[in-house]
Amino acid sequence: EIVLTQSPGTLSLSPGERATxxxxxxxxxxxxxxxxxxxxxxxxxxxxxxxASTRATGIPDRFGGSGSGTDFTLxxxxxxxxxxxxxxxxxxxxxxxxxxxxxxxxxxx
Amino acid sequence: xxxxSGGGLVQPGGSLRLSCTASGFTLSSYExxxxxxxxxxxxxWVSYINSGTTIYYADSVKGRFTISRDDATNSLLLQMxxxxxxxxxxxYCARGWLRSDFWGQGTLVTVSS
Numbered sequence: 660e661i662v663l664t665q666s667p668g669t670l671s672l673s674p675g676e677r678a679t680x681x682x683x684x685x686x687x688x689x690x691x692x693x694x695x696x697x698x699x700x701x702x703x704x705x706x707x708x709x710x711a712s713t714r715a716t717g718i719p720d721r722f723g724g725s726g727s728g729t730d731f732t733l734x735x736x737x738x739x740x741x742x743x744x745x746x747x748x749x750x751x752x753x754x755x756x757x758x759x760x761x762x763x764x765x766x767x768x
Numbered sequence: 769x770x771x772x773s774g775g776g777l778v779q780p781g782g783s784l785r786l787s788c789t790a791s792g793f794t795l796s797s798y799e800x801x802x803x804x805x806x807x808x809x810x811x812x813w814v815s816y817i818n819s820g821t822t823i824y825y826a827d828s829v830k831g832r833f834t835i836s837r838d839d840a841t842n843s844l845l846l847q848m849x850x851x852x853x854x855x856x857x858x859x860y861c862a863r864g865w866l867r868s869d870f871w872g873q874g875t876l877v878t879v880s881s
Contacts (some may be wrong), residue, residue, distance in 0.1 A: 691866060692866065694866065694867055694868070696811075696868075698811075703860055703871040703872065703873055703874055704803075704811065704860070704862075704868075704871055705871070706867055706868055706869050709866060709867035710866070710867075715867065715869060716869070747810065747811055749811075749813070749868075751865060751866050755813070755816065755824040755825075755826070756813055756824075756826050756827070757801075757813045757816070757865075758813060759810060759811040759812065759813065760810075761810050762810045762811075
């Protein structure tokens with residue numbers, strides 16, 4: 660089973676600041692097999708990024724994904740008030756289970 | 769749109785069947801997943817079915833849960849048997865593999881005596 664480790668657990672930032680979230684895999688992943696999701700309190704997850712770096716439909720360009728192999732990053736260039744949420748990475752390796760990271764909470768400082 | 773139903777309170781060892789009804793697209797043409805989230809916890813992938821006959825389960829539910837489709841009602845189903853306290857969670861259906869672009873609102877399953 661591929662384990663995804665997200666860091667930090669909580670990120671305390673102010674609106675307008677840059678957020679950098681990390682997702683590290685226990686085994687190397689094909690680049691196309693990593694996605695990022697945003698979940699706000701009481702809501703369903705929302706797809707942000709797939710293929711490690713491709714923004715989903717309707718996602719603002721302040722969200723960016725990068726990385727390859729075992730190290731992936733989600734960057735929010737300038738935090739808007741609506742961006743404070745929990746972010747999960749998910750891997751779709753060659754075989755299941757298709758695990759999620761434990762999540763990074765981005766909170767208002 | 770995806771709408772889940774069928775959640776509720778069930779005793780340990782009991783059964784529930786969840787449904788996820790799709791509108792706006794033909795569910796059988798897509799890969800579909802069930803994902804759950806225990807109270808205050810993160811997301812856990814549970815099960816997958818594709819447009820053919822390929823089905824996968826997480827080890828934690830293998831042998832107890834059964835995923836299927838009902839093409840007549842354009843629905844995804846999850847039959848959950850031998851339920852345990854640790855199965856308590858909000859269950860989401862999600863469309864797609866490599867990118868789950870549509871999610872339902874979730875249905876809460878509580879396993880408790």
